[in-house]
Each structure stands twice: as structure tokens, then as C-alpha cells.
Amino acid sequence: MSSLNSLSKYLGAPIAKQQLININLKRFLSSVSEECKRQSDLFAAEKQRQRENVGRIEKIDVHTEGPPEASLIMNKNVSTPYDCAKHLGDKFVDRAAVALLNNETLWHMHKPLPDSCKLEFLHYQIPNPAVVNKTFWRTCSFLLGAVVSNAFKDDVNLQLHSFPSPNVKSGSFVYDVQLGLENWKPTTSELKVLSIEMIKFCQQAHPIECLDVDKDFAFEIFKCNPHKTEQIPDIAAHNDNKVTLFKAGHHVDISRGPMVTNTDHLGRITVCNVLKLDTDISGGPIYRFQGVALPKSIVLNHFAYGIIEDRGKVLNSGRIPGKHGDVNEDNTFVSQMAV
Known part of the structure; x- marks a missing residue:
């Protein structure tokens, strides 16, 4: 055939x-x-239901490790690394593949942040991209x-x-x-x-x-x-x-x-x-x-x-x-x- x-x-x-x-x-x-x-x-x-069940919005401090370094006030269990990247500009929105939380944990860019944290945006040209x-x-x-x-x-x-x-x-x-x-x-x-x-x-x-x-x-x-x-x-x-x-x-x-x-x-x-x-x-x-x-x-x-x-x-x-x-x-x- x-x-x-x-x-x-x-x-x-x-x-x-x-x-x-x-x-x-x-x-x-x-x-x-x-x-x-x-x-x-x-x-x-289900995503909408979970969002509505968050209740009273609490603020968290997110420090992005640079370049550039920035301190952001975001919303607990609502804001995501992607939301944080938007505060830094289109360059970071477009190139960030995945986030690194508190220097040790990989975090999906569209996953809400559960607490105050340090955040780094990893991309394909970092020195060790494994x-x-x-x-x-x-x-x-x-x-x-x-x-x-x-x-x-x-x-x-x-x-x-x-x-x-x-x-x-x-x-x-x-x-x-x-x-x-x-x-x-x-x-x-x-x-x-x-x-x-x-x-x-x-x-x-x-x-x-x-x-x-x-x-x-x-x-x-x-x-x-x-x-x-x-x-x-x-x-x-x-x-x-x-x-x-x-x-x-x-x-x-x-x-x-x-x-x-x-x-x-x-x-x-x-x-x-x-x-x-x-x-x-x-x-x-x-x-x-x-x-x-x-x-x-x-x-x-x-x-x-x-x-x-x-x-x-x-x-x-x-x-x-x-x-x-x-x-x-x-x-x-x-x-x-x-x-």
C-alpha cells in the first residue's frame, strides 16, 4: 500500500x-x-472554582533575582511567575521558560505563588541549561x-x-x-x-x-x-x-x-x-x-x-x-x- x-x-x-x-x-x-x-x-x-475559593486576598513579597532585581507586591495564591515577569517587561515574558523558586525549586510560570519568595526566570541561554x-x-x-x-x-x-x-x-x-x-x-x-x-x-x-x-x-x-x-x-x-x-x-x-x-x-x-x-x-x-x-x-x-x-x-x-x-x-x- x-x-x-x-x-x-x-x-x-x-x-x-x-x-x-x-x-x-x-x-x-x-x-x-x-x-x-x-x-x-x-x-x-475547576480552575475558575478554585480561583473564586481563594477568599480574601493576601499580599506577598516577591524578590526577582536579576538582572534585573526587583521587589514586587503580589497576591498570594493568585499571582504567578508569569504575572511577575510582566512587571519587568516583554523581554522577560517572552524568553522565560520556567521559574526557579528560592534558588532550589523549579516552578511552572502559570502556577500561583503560595507565599513570599525569591524568584529567578530561567531561559534557554543560561550557562547551565540542563x-x-x-x-x-x-x-x-x-x-x-x-x-x-x-x-x-x-x-x-x-x-x-x-x-x-x-x-x-x-x-x-x-x-x-x-x-x-x-x-x-x-x-x-x-x-x-x-x-x-x-x-x-x-x-x-x-x-x-x-x-x-x-x-x-x-x-x-x-x-x-x-x-x-x-x-x-x-x-x-x-x-x-x-x-x-x-x-x-x-x-x-x-x-x-x-x-x-x-x-x-x-x-x-x-x-x-x-x-x-x-x-x-x-x-x-x-x-x-x-x-x-x-x-x-x-x-x-x-x-x-x-x-x-x-x-x-x-x-x-x-x-x-x-x-x-x-x-x-x-x-x-x-x-x-x-x-
Whole structure:
């Protein structure tokens, strides 16, 4: 079966290559599943409810470590590092990937601050960017899940499973997905379509929101995904009975966090390969979607990026999900520097 006919089987009727890409993009950008919309609406309603339950607003002192240094009076459990960055100017808003709280704890830019603190904004050009790179890689996996979840026609059974903790040295970011296709081997054209969809999604500049919710709410959000519901009890047990959710556009998922601030931080993106995994999970084959990406602020020549793409095609060494053992990323929202 040709690559175009193979892809059309899952994404549409047989058509010319350029038409295929255009129609597929149009479908992805204009058609989001009802389940995604339901999850998104629940997330928004819960975020609003939590905001209204804050009660009397207390003030906190936030000292930003420079350059520039500044002392800000912000609102406890309401103001975020992103709000603080806006007081310093567009440069800090645009480039900050993740915040560093009190010189030791990574903090998501859209997560409300719980108390007075010292705050530093980390970006991709800092002298030791390891923690920023891991935050970026984690975000790429999350966004790959967003793209894959809406890339196939409704008659293809698809359930997002999980993604391993970010490891830049592995050569690729990944998302493991249960897909109702036996022995699917994507062609170059099919991978190109997925890459374009991810680029277009990120170019919409979705803020990446986050929310801590209780276990029962998490069950309601993911009631249609048996893998997520199976993972929730263990996640909550290790996180004060809370589950941390992230949202970009209509896509909602579970992750330890933190993520980068906005989808437009991603620049060059390639979905390099999809490989069927050998796993004992029931319900259908598990495929590992693998990709590579660069922050928009990082420029790399075509030859060097091609080497990165080739490495991203090799099966990622991250843990393979199974019935036994840890199958989800640790959900501690506040990530220590060693992570």
C-alpha cells in the first residue's frame, strides 16, 4: 500500500500529496474531539472554582533575582511567575521558560505563588541549561500527545497511555499511545503530516496552564481513558492526594511538571518515528511516537539538525509501559533541581 493510500485510510480518502496535507491540517486545526472539549471545559470550570475559593486576598513579597532585581507586591495564591515577569517587561515574558523558586525549586510560570519568595526566570541561554532542557523536553512529549490525540479519524481507537520522564540524552521525546492499528509502520509522508500538525498547533501560541485537582476530579476528567484512570491512584498517593493537570488549547493531560510557558516556545519540530512496542498491556498495540525539537530561540544549521533527526528515529530507551511496575511519570508538581 502506498504511503498516501495508507495515510488516507486513517486520515481521509485517497488524494494528492499536497491536498492530503492541507485537508489533514484543516481537520486537525478545526476539528477537536468531543472528549477533548469535555475535558477542556471541566478544567476551565475547576480552575475558575478554585480561583473564586481563594477568599480574601493576601499580599506577598516577591524578590526577582536579576538582572534585573526587583521587589514586587503580589497576591498570594493568585499571582504567578508569569504575572511577575510582566512587571519587568516583554523581554522577560517572552524568553522565560520556567521559574526557579528560592534558588532550589523549579516552578511552572502559570502556577500561583503560595507565599513570599525569591524568584529567578530561567531561559534557554543560561550557562547551565540542563533543567530548562528537561522542562522543554517534557513539554514536547505533552504536546506530541495533544497532536496525536486528534490526528486520526474517529473510527481509529486511540488512547493516550503515558510518557517517560524527560531524558534529553535519549535522543528524542516520546509519547506511548494505544492505537487500534495492527503493525502500522508510518511512511515518510505520514510522519511529515504529523510534524506539520505539531508545528501548526504550537504556532497558535497556546498558554500552557496547570491545575492541582483532587483524585475524584481527575477520575472524572479521564473517565474515558482506562490507562489514565489506572494510573491516578498511585499518582495521587505520592502527591498529597492531588493530581497535577496541564492544558494547552483543548488538550488536558497528567504530568509531574513543570512545563514551559507557551507552545510558541517550540521552533523546529520533527516527528521522527513511530514504533510498535513489545508490551503486555491489553486492549491493543502500544506505539511509541518519537520526535525532536528545538526552542524557537535556538538556531541550528540543516546538517546538524539532520543528525538530531536521524538519532530521533532510533527506538528511545525510556521505560516501556507494562501491567506491572511504574507506568506513569512521577506527579510531584514542585520539581527539585536534581530532576
